[in-house]
Amino acid sequence: MANYNYAITKMPCMRCGNRNEFEVSIYFGKTTMAQVEMGQPYPLAPGSQHLDATAEAYTECSNCGLDFNLTAVIEKGVLVRLEPDLENLPYIPDERTTGDITCPRCESAEAVVSKFKGNFSRYTIHCKQCRYFSTERL
Ligand SMILES: [Zn+2]
Numbered sequence: 588m589a590n591y592n593y594a595i596t597k598m599p600c601m602r603c604g605n606r607n608e609f610e611v612s613i614y615f616g617k618t619t620m621a622q623v624e625m626g627q628p629y630p631l632a633p634g635s636q637h638l639d640a641t642a643e644a645y646t647e648c649s650n651c652g653l654d655f656n657l658t659a660v661i662e663k664g665v666l667v668r669l670e671p672d673l674e675n676l677p678y679i680p681d682e683r684t685t686g687d688i689t690c691p692r693c694e695s696a697e698a699v700v701s702k703f704k705g706n707f708s709r710y711t712i713h714c715k716q717c718r719y720f721s722t723e724r725l
């Protein structure tokens with residue numbers, strides 16, 4: 588079962604800065620993997636065709652292979668904008684290392700550090716031993 592629709596848009600990549608075409612998955616509404624044009628009605632359930640909403644969206648860059656989240660803005664049932672979401676960290680880090688930082692909770696030397704550079708300037712620490720997880724500024 589498809590759980591998204593998609594839109595094609597041109598914008599700068601939030602990871603590498605390269606301006607190119609993105610296929611953006613939108614996880615909202617009546618999802619049938621339909622391509623939705625910007626400025627056109629977004630597929631919604633009957634009775635809510637004139638909805639104002641924001642929806643989670645996601646894309647990967649064809650230039651750098653990295654990803655980022657977006658917010659799809661729907662006004663009166665029409666897809667009007669795709670805004671990069673810099674608050675939610677992407678799934679794919681710029682760099683992932685193990686053992687650089689000792690887990691602050693259990694002192695395991697196996698904590699995984701994922702770095703997100705550029706626009707995100709944050710890193711996460713994830714300890715597999717005690718399941719400690721935190722996000723810090725780079
Ligand atoms: Zn990129």
Ligand SMILES: [Zn+2]
Binds near residue numbers: 694714715717719
């Ligand atoms: Zn730990």
